[in-house]
Amino acid sequence: MEDKQTLIDMFKFHGHKCWASAAGLRAGLAALRALGVERSGAKSLHAVLxxxxxxxxxxxxxxxxxATGCTFGKSNISKDPKGKLAVRVIDKKNNKAVRISFKPVLREKIRNSAFMKKRASAVPPTEIPEEEQWEVVYLIWDAYEEDVLSIGKVYDCELAPTEELMRMVICDGCGEMVAESYMRVVNGKPVCIDCAGYDV
Ligand SMILES: [Zn+2]
Ligand SMILES: [Zn+2]
Structure with a gap:
């Protein structure tokens, strides 16, 4: 089990303590382990949520x-929205991938926790007592891995390489800095989408 500090640090990023983000943390860490890779500092990994x-x-x-360093800010994560607590993590260097999903073994225990009963009656997570927040988190964090996660077999997966355009341009209208590929030309002047007044 990873140390509790990882969990605390993740909650700082997430904004509140909850079982689902703890499950995602375990899923991400399990994916790194299955692939034998480190957290993606740059874009060595891509995740599909x-x-x-x-x-x-x-x-x-x-x-x-x-857990994975696959973030929306770096665009090395995307969504394949199916309403599932699952993720596919792709190691772009070795062209391997693994799918990890949440196994609902502890579902009843989660549902019956004081935290979830309050959540069900629309109490925001941050207004639930601290010890009740931790109680439901520990259900997931301290559980055996086989009671929390299904870890698929590592399989071959090749992603088309993406090109990163480095150039940024100043819009002639608003003066804001814009990635060049998003610039438009109006009356011979380079402008952003907002200033162009059209979005194609
Ligand atoms: Zn949450
Ligand atoms: Zn502009």
Missing amino acids: ETGYHHAAECFGDGVQY
């Missing part, structure tokens, strides 16, 4: 981002 939008337990995705 199977969580969807606006549903329970979406917090899973933040645990995955924190």
Whole structure:
């Protein structure tokens, strides 16, 4: 088991303590271990999150981002929205991938926790007593891996390389800095999408 500090640091990133982000953290760490790789400092890994939008337990995705270093800021994570607590992590260097999903063995225990009962009656997670927050987190964090995760076989997976355009340009209209590929030309002047007044 990883030390508790990793969990605390992830919660700082995530914003609150919850079981789903803890599950995502475990899933991400398990993916690194299965692939035999380090957290993605740059873009050596790409993750495909199977969580969807606006549903329970979406917090899973933040645990995955924190564990794997696959982040929306670096664009080395994407969503294949299926409403599932699952992720595929691809090692771009070795062209290998693994899929990890949350195994709902502890579902009833989670549902019956004081934390989830309050969440079900719309109490925001940050207003639930600290010890009740930790109680549900520890359900996931201290559990045996086989009671939390399904870890698939490592399989071959090749991603087309992506090109990163480095040039940034100053918009003639608003003066903001814009990636060149997003610039438009209006009356012979380079402008951003907002200043161009059209978005094609
Ligand atoms: Zn959360
Ligand atoms: Zn502009």
